[in-house]
Each structure stands twice: as structure tokens, then as C-alpha cells.
Amino acid sequence: MAKGFQTLPGFRDFYPDDCAARNYVFEKWRTVAQRYGFVEYEGPVLEPTDLYKKKSGDEIVHQLFCFTDKGERDVSMRPELTPTLARMAAARQRDFKKPLKWFSIGQFFRYEKQQKGRGREFYQFNCDILGEPSPAADAELVALSIDLMRDLGFTANDFKIRLSDRNAWTDFATRSGVPTEKLTEFLQVIDKLERESDDKTAAKLEPLGISLESIRDFIANGESASEVITTILADLGARGMADFVEVDLNIVRGLAYYTGAVFEVFDIGKGMRAVAGGGRYDELVNLIGNVDMPAAGFAMGDMVITDLIRETEAPNARLSAGMAGAQSVDIFVVVADEEKRSQSLEIVQQLRKSGYRVAYPYSAAKVGKQFQAAEQQGAQIAIVVGSEFPIVTIKNLEIRLETTCRFEDFEEELMKLLLPG
Amino acid sequence: MAKGFQTLPGFRDFYPDDCAARNYVFEKWRTVAQRYGFVEYEGPVLEPTDLYKKKSGDEIVHQLFCFTDKGERDVSMRPELTPTLARMAAARQRDFKKPLKWFSIGQFFRYEKQQKGRGREFYQFNCDILGEPSPAADAELVALSIDLMRDLGFTANDFKIRLSDRNAWTDFATRSGVPTEKLTEFLQVIDKLERESDDKTAAKLEPLGISLESIRDFIANGESASEVITTILADLGARGMADFVEVDLNIVRGLAYYTGAVFEVFDIGKGMRAVAGGGRYDELVNLIGNVDMPAAGFAMGDMVITDLIRETEAPNARLSAGMAGAQSVDIFVVVADEEKRSQSLEIVQQLRKSGYRVAYPYSAAKVGKQFQAAEQQGAQIAIVVGSEFPIVTIKNLEIRLETTCRFEDFEEELMKLLLPG
Numbered sequence: 001m002a003k004g005f006q007t008l009p010g011f012r013d014f015y016p017d018d019c020a021a022r023n024y025v026f027e028k029w030r031t032v033a034q035r036y037g038f039v040e041y042e043g044p045v046l047e048p049t050d051l052y053k054k055k056s057g058d059e060i061v062h063q064l065f066c067f068t069d070k071g072e073r074d075v076s077m078r079p080e081l082t083p084t085l086a087r088m089a090a091a092r093q094r095d096f097k098k099p100l101k102w103f104s105i106g107q108f109f110r111y112e113k114q115q116k117g118r119g120r121e122f123y124q125f126n127c128d129i130l131g132e133p134s135p136a137a138d139a140e141l142v143a144l145s146i147d148l149m150r151d152l153g154f155t156a157n158d159f160k161i162r163l164s165d166r167n168a169w170t171d172f173a174t175r176s177g178v179p180t181e182k183l184t185e186f187l188q189v190i191d192k193l194e195r196e197s198d199d200k201t202a203a204k205l206e207p208l209g210i211s212l213e214s215i216r217d218f219i220a221n222g223e224s225a226s227e228v229i230t231t232i233l234a235d236l237g238a239r240g241m242a243d244f245v246e247v248d249l250n251i252v253r254g255l256a257y258y259t260g261a262v263f264e265v266f267d268i269g270k271g272m273r274a275v276a277g278g279g280r281y282d283e284l285v286n287l288i289g290n291v292d293m294p295a296a297g298f299a300m301g302d303m304v305i306t307d308l309i310r311e312t313e314a315p316n317a318r319l320s321a322g323m324a325g326a327q328s329v330d331i332f333v334v335v336a337d338e339e340k341r342s343q344s345l346e347i348v349q350q351l352r353k354s355g356y357r358v359a360y361p362y363s364a365a366k367v368g369k370q371f372q373a374a375e376q377q378g379a380q381i382a383i384v385v386g387s388e389f390p391i392v393t394i395k396n397l398e399i400r401l402e403t404t405c406r407f408e409d410f411e412e413e414l415m416k417l418l419l420p421g
Numbered sequence: 422m423a424k425g426f427q428t429l430p431g432f433r434d435f436y437p438d439d440c441a442a443r444n445y446v447f448e449k450w451r452t453v454a455q456r457y458g459f460v461e462y463e464g465p466v467l468e469p470t471d472l473y474k475k476k477s478g479d480e481i482v483h484q485l486f487c488f489t490d491k492g493e494r495d496v497s498m499r500p501e502l503t504p505t506l507a508r509m510a511a512a513r514q515r516d517f518k519k520p521l522k523w524f525s526i527g528q529f530f531r532y533e534k535q536q537k538g539r540g541r542e543f544y545q546f547n548c549d550i551l552g553e554p555s556p557a558a559d560a561e562l563v564a565l566s567i568d569l570m571r572d573l574g575f576t577a578n579d580f581k582i583r584l585s586d587r588n589a590w591t592d593f594a595t596r597s598g599v600p601t602e603k604l605t606e607f608l609q610v611i612d613k614l615e616r617e618s619d620d621k622t623a624a625k626l627e628p629l630g631i632s633l634e635s636i637r638d639f640i641a642n643g644e645s646a647s648e649v650i651t652t653i654l655a656d657l658g659a660r661g662m663a664d665f666v667e668v669d670l671n672i673v674r675g676l677a678y679y680t681g682a683v684f685e686v687f688d689i690g691k692g693m694r695a696v697a698g699g700g701r702y703d704e705l706v707n708l709i710g711n712v713d714m715p716a717a718g719f720a721m722g723d724m725v726i727t728d729l730i731r732e733t734e735a736p737n738a739r740l741s742a743g744m745a746g747a748q749s750v751d752i753f754v755v756v757a758d759e760e761k762r763s764q765s766l767e768i769v770q771q772l773r774k775s776g777y778r779v780a781y782p783y784s785a786a787k788v789g790k791q792f793q794a795a796e797q798q799g800a801q802i803a804i805v806v807g808s809e810f811p812i813v814t815i816k817n818l819e820i821r822l823e824t825t826c827r828f829e830d831f832e833e834e835l836m837k838l839l840l841p842g
Contacts, residue, residue: 004511005472005709009492013512067488091425136784345659349564357458362558373518
């Protein structure tokens with residue numbers, strides 16, 4: 001403790017710059033979701049551990065910040081939102097018109113080995129449509145993820161949607177004679193296709209009576225692999241978004257709870273990472289909440305997307321502008337004469353009432369120092385209140401223009417300086 | 422588990438309405454803080470338990486969600502932000518110009534008995550000025566809290582600032598001959614003044630050589646009790662805020678870590694509750710981070726203020742309008758003919774690109790049902806795409822005006838309908 005307290009490993013301090021970057025991403029998430037007609041919700045950060053076991057099995061406990069609370073409850077800091085969403089939607093399903101179009105921005109916790117793009121704490125955007133079985137809902141979610149990336153400043157050169165359908169694979173397997181009880185095993189082979197050698201894959205496929213070649217053929221003709229895929233492609237085409245989408249049946253997205261179309265937002269410009277992903281999970285609400293409700297959704301974490309923004313020129317420029325805007329004031333009131341502090345405060349307060357962001361010095365300081373502070377805080381305007389009061393000087397620090405006027409007129413003169421000409 | 426999963430006691434689900442109310446309060450917190458030139462930061466939700474013990478003593482553990490993590494660390498879900506702020510400010514104090522004007526909006530956790538206005542989880546707005554010893558900083562914080570209340574719609578009839586100064590009391594005690602080692606005991610008596618009987622208080626004061634009458638006199642002349650109070654009053658007076666402030670030396674705000682001026686935002690219209698509070702704590706940054714840094718700040722929780730908003734007419738009307746705005750779409754595209762779904766999607770996407778919030782049905786539905794959905798979602802405009810395409814109909818649902826036009830012209834015609842006349 002001699003060196004003072006430290007942040008826990010995998011946790012982050014958000015100093016003002018980091019917080020402004022975080023808020024910039026949050027704001028994009030929120031704005032685009034609302035443009036798609038989604039409404040925001042949020043669940044508790046702490047839930048009964050059983051909620052996560054129910055969805056993911058007992059193994060999940062190894063990744064959880066779980067503990068026994070003072071009331072002897074087994075609780076966990078949430079590692080994901082979907083079980084909570086399923087619980088909430090099921091509990092009050094009668095209160096809402098279907099489909100529910102819900103998004104959320106919140107923090108999650110996983111006790112994992114730290115690595116780039118992964119901490120023990122992260123924020124996640126969750127966007128889900130519940131109560132709608134049509135592939136139009138899947139297409140809407142894909143479109144939303146595309147527009148989100150575009151709003152962040154990414155183009156078709158920077159990312160791709162990799163679209164797939166788990167049902168296409170289960171249908172393929174069934175047609176090929178794979179027995180139902182072997183379907184999970186088969187999907188696991190597909191999930192590892194890109195990471196394992198052809199020999200190993202072929203060896204695993206043999207007992208299932210499927211050749212690697214037939215798998216390759218099926219993947220090569222992905223665009224017609226299922227009606228769901230065809231429908232989603234047509235929908236996105238009508239929106240003018242065909243360029244962003246690529247059918248890629250290699251995507252199975254683990255084995256957890258997906259039941260139909262799945263997709264990833266995949267970075268093709270830089271590190272080839274998945275920045276978002278999701279799909280259809282028609283059985284989870286029933287598993288958690290005993291209510292039949294088809295559902296589809298996707299999630300985007302804050303860490304990979306922020307790395308990608310910083311690595312990509314146009315998105316990074318937008319981020320920087322957003323960060324500067326959030327942290328700057330509009331006007332700095334320079335108290336050039338301490339005798340006029342009361343009058344300065346009156347001006348400060350009047351400007352704030354008009355909605356401007358205003359700063360001023362809390363204690364006596366040289367005028368030069370105050371102008372430095374004004375520039376550091378990004379003020380466009382300085383208003384100098386000195387011994388000449390009721391005459392004040394208004395300076396536009398950006399276009400180096402100034403004017404003097406009587407105190408009563410300063411807001412009018414300010415408007416002229418803000419919109420010169 | 423037969424009845425399905427439940428939210429943990431003291432934790433909240435934020436369904437869309439609740440979330441919109443929460444976000445409304447967040448937005449006010451953020452906007453007013455920024456208008457005062459404060460920048461946002463955030464710390465980790467999980468910290469070493471020792472950080473809280475260091476500030477508040479071992480007793481604090483009884484209120485904490487604390488546990489041992491998988492790495493054998495004693496950790497706690499944060500019950501408050503100030504220790505984290507002190508740690509962060511001390512760790513990078515050289516990187517920032519003084520004074521630091523920082524605010525934060527985050528979630529906190531205390532294992533407490535549940536009661537109205539208090540859960541085991543709550544959000545809190547924290548607003549602090551670090552590195553500035555002048556009472557001008559204290560006044561700025563009081564002013565910010567006043568403007569926050571006004572922005573929420575409260576008037577001088579609804580709330581009061583109760584301003585006090587702990588140093589006024591310690592000076593009083595020292596003048597009255599109370600020895601230094603008895604100062605804490607003395608402050609505890611003052612802290613309980615309003616809650617205990619006069620007899621009990623007098624009995625406690627006697628061994629300290631102080632009469633209850635002298636205490637009453639001192640309180641009655643609170644406005645001149647210390648130079649700090651006089652300065653803060655003058656500062657707030659210059660801002661035109663004198664009406665909102667009342668010196669009340671009964672306020673000591675517990676005994677924790679305050680070292681000077683303290684204040685509460687106190688509801689006088691309804692339940693007479695403190696909705697926010699804070700003060701100067703010049704020694705905490707040193708205690709936590711071994712760096713001398715004067716500091717002052719205040720915090721406002723989300724639960725009491727939201728209750729108060731809902732109980733007060735004008736603030737509640739503003740809240741309702743904000744909630745409706747956050748959850749509504751601008752335009753609903755009615756797919757009157759499924760054959761024209763592609764064309765509808767094109768229109769949807771074009772409108773979203775222009776920044777409108779747009780919804781449409783994901784599957785075939787009767788036109789009447791679709792208009793119902795449009796109204797439920799608060800749409801001002803419906804655009805009907807049917808068999809007449811490329812002719813579309815645009816309806817302003819609020820002023821019951823409609824027009825038809827060719828597809829190519831719909832955005833232009835829409836503008837006219839949005840701004841009729």
C-alpha cells in the first residue's frame with residue numbers, strides 16, 4: 001500500500017479523455033438504435049448465479065465474478081445481458097406489443113485472462129427484437145449494425161457482415177443422414193473449420209458419413225443455402241446494403257443458444273476481428289422464462305470497436321472531434337479585476353442560463369494565465385470583465401476578432417461575434 | 422425456480438419507461454455539469470475493499486457487497502465514488518491543470534435494509550472541484566446544484582440549499598474551551614441536534630462546558646458564523662441565487678471526512694428530504710493518494726430526486742415529455758401491399774439516413790393495425806406504400822393532414838407536411 005491504491009487488473013479508470021471516447025461510442029449506439037425505432041432498457045448488474053447456469057451450464061461459473069452475498073444468495077456480476085433480457089421480457093410479455101425492439105448499453109464482467117481487446121470489465125451494446133419470427137427482423141438487425149458502422153465513419157472497405165444460418169447446416173446434416181443426436185457434434189466441426197487442419201476436419205467428419213468436399217461445396221454455394229439467407233439478402237439489397245454483406249457459412253457462432261440466422265460484423269481493414277455478432281435464438285426466452293417468444297439480437301463490445309476506430313483514419317477523426325466537443329466550454333469569462341468578480345459572476349450565470357458552457361477562474365489570476373486557461377478549455381469566446389466595467393470586451397479566440405460593448409448589450413454583441421457577417 | 426427467475430432484492434429492472442426516466446435525469450445531470458465547464462470521468466465498479474476501509478474504517482464492510490475474487494483479492498462493488506476519485510486524481514495529478522472540474526454518473530451498491538428512496542443499488546451524480554482551496558469553488562458547486570434543480574423544473578418553493586461550515590463549529594468549540602481531542606464528540610452532538618431532545622443534548626454538552634443556549638445563539642446568527650459562509654453567500658448573491666440559500670448550522674453531514682463548508686439540497690415542498698449533499702474535504706486525497714489537494718464536491722442519487730420529480734407537477738410534466746420523446750419514432754412506414762415491401766424498405770432506409778427515427782412492420786399486417794402501431798410508437802408521420810406505388814401517401818397523424826406524391830419527391834413533400842404553412 002506504500003505506493004497507493006491500484007486499479008484491479010482488467011478494470012479501467014476512465015479519465016476525462018477516455019470517458020469522452022466511451023461516451024462518443026455510447027452516443028452512436030444510442031442514436032442509431034433510436035433511428036431504427038428501438039427503445040432503451042437496462043437490467044441489474046448483479047443477478048442470481050443460477051440465471052447464467054441455466055443458459056450456459058455450470059461451466060460458466062469459472063468465468064464469473066460470483067460470490068455469496070450477506071443474505072446467503074449465490075450471486076454474480078453479469079457476464080452478459082441476454083439471460084436478463086429473456087427474464088424481463090418473459091415476466092412482462094403481456095404489457096408490450098410485439099415485436100419488442102429493445103436496446104441496452106451497460107457494463108459486464110468476466111474473470112478472464114487479460115489480452116488486447118479483452119478486459120475483465122467491458123461495456124456492451126445489446127440490440128434485440130423479441131416476438132417476431134420473420135427473417136425481416138434478422139435483416140433489420142443486420143442493417144442496424146451496418147448503419148452503426150457507417151455512422152462511426154467506416155466504409156465497405158473497412159468491414160463486412162458475415163452472414164450464416166445454423167439451420168442451413170442442420171438441414172444439410174439431416175439430408176446427409178447425420179442422426180439428430182450427432183447434430184451438436186457436427187456443428188462443432190463446422191465451428192472449428194477455419195481453425196483446424198483439413199486432415200483433422202476430414203477425420204472428424206468421416207464417422208458422420210460426410211466428406212470435407214461436400215462441406216466445401218455447400219459453403220461455396222452459401223447464398224442459396226437456405227430460404228432465410230435468401231430473404232435476408234433480398235431485404236438488405238432493397239435497402240442498398242448488398243455491398244456490405246457476404247454469406248459465409250463458416251460462421252456458426254459457438255454452440256450456445258442460436259437457432260437460425262447468425263452474423264458477425266467483421267473488420268476487413270485492420271486486424272480481421274469480429275467487432276459485433278449475434279443471431280436468432282428462438283428458444284432462450286422459453287428456457288429462462290417459460291414463455292414462447294422468438295427472438296434475435298446482436299451485441300457489440302466497446303473495446304474492439306474503440307481500438308478499430310483509433311486505427312482507422314476517418315472514424316478516428318470523428319472520434320477526436322467528438323471528444324474535443326464534449327470536453328470544451330463555449331465561453332471563458334476573464335476576471336481582469338478582482339473588484340469586478342461579482343459582475344463577472346452575474347455574466348457567467350446569465351450565459352449559462354442561455355445554455356452556453358461557461359468557465360471562469362475561482363481565484364485571482366493574471367489575465368494572461370486566464371487566456372491560457374480559456375484556450376486549454378477550448379473556449380471560442382472570452383469575455384473580459386475589468387476596471388472599465390460596465391464596458392466589457394468580447395473576443396472570438398478562433399477568428400481573432402474582438403469588440404467592446406456595455407454590459408447590458410453583451411449577449412447581443414456576443415451573438416454577432418459567434419456568427420460574424 | 423418454478424415461478425422463474427426473480428430480480429435480487431433491492432435491485433431494479435429498468436423496463437423502457439423506467440429507463441427513459443433514468444436517462445432523463447442522467448441527461449439533466451450531464452447537461453448542467455457541462456454548462457458549468459465540468460468534464461465527465463468514471464472509475465471501476467469493483468475496487469479493492471481496502472480503498473473503502475481506508476476512508477471509512479473497517480465498519481464499512483457491513484454495508485459492502487464484498488467478496489474474494491478468483492485471484493484471492495478482497496474486492497468490493499463500490500458503495501461511493503469519492504475514494505476512487507481521490508485515487509485517480511492523486512495518481513495523475515501532474516497531467517491536469519488545476520482546478521480539476523470533474524463529474525461522473527455511475528452505479529453504486531450498498532447492502533442495506535430496503536426502504537423508500539433507498540435500494541441496494543442506485544445511480545449517483547458526483548461533481549467535484551479538486552486543487553482549488555477558495556470558497557468560490559464551494560459556491561460554484563452550490564450554484565450548480567441549484568441550476569440542476571431549476572433545470573428539472575423545481576422553483577424556490579420546492580427546495581432550499583441548507584449551507585453550513587464545519588469549521589465554524591470547530592472554531593466555536595475551540596473558543597469555548599473544548600479541547601482538541603473532544604472536537605469529534607462535540608460535532609457528534611451538533612449532528613444529532615435536530616433528532617435528540619433538548620434535555621439529552623444539554624446533558625451531553627455539559628461536560629464539554631457548553632450551554633445549549635450558546636449553541637442556539639450561534640445557530641441563530643449563522644450567516645456571520647464564518648468568513649467562508651459570508652463569501653459563499655456573497656458569491657451566490659451576485660449570481661441572483663440568494664433566494665435559494667439558507668444558512669443552517671444544524672447541518673454537519675455526519676462526521677466522515679468533511680473539513681469546511683457543507684451543504685444539502687433540501688426538499689421543502691414534499692417529504693422534507695435531502696436530495697443531494699456535499700462539502701469540502703481537503704484531506705481525503707492525501708489520505709488515499711499521498712498528494713496534497715484541496716477538494717470539494719457533492720453527490721445526488723437517482724432515487725430520491727426521481728420520487729420528488731414524480732410528486733411535483735411541473736418537474737413531472739417535463740419528465741413525462743422527455744420520456745415520451747425518447748421512446749417515440751418520427752415516421753412509421755405502412756406497407757399497404759406486401760408486393761411493395763422492397764420499395765418500402767428503400768423509403769425506410771432513406772429516411773433513416775436523413776436522421777429520422779423510422780419504424781415499419783416486419784411481417785404482413787392489416788393497414789389498420791399498422792396505423793395503430795404508428796400511433797402507439799408516437800409517430801407524427803405515416804407514409805403509406807401500396808399498390809399505387811410509385812405514388813405514395815404521406816399523412817401527418819397529429820394535424821390529420823395528408824398528401825400524395827411520387828416516390829422521388831416524398832422527402833420534399835414530407836418536409837412540407839412537417840412544417841405546414
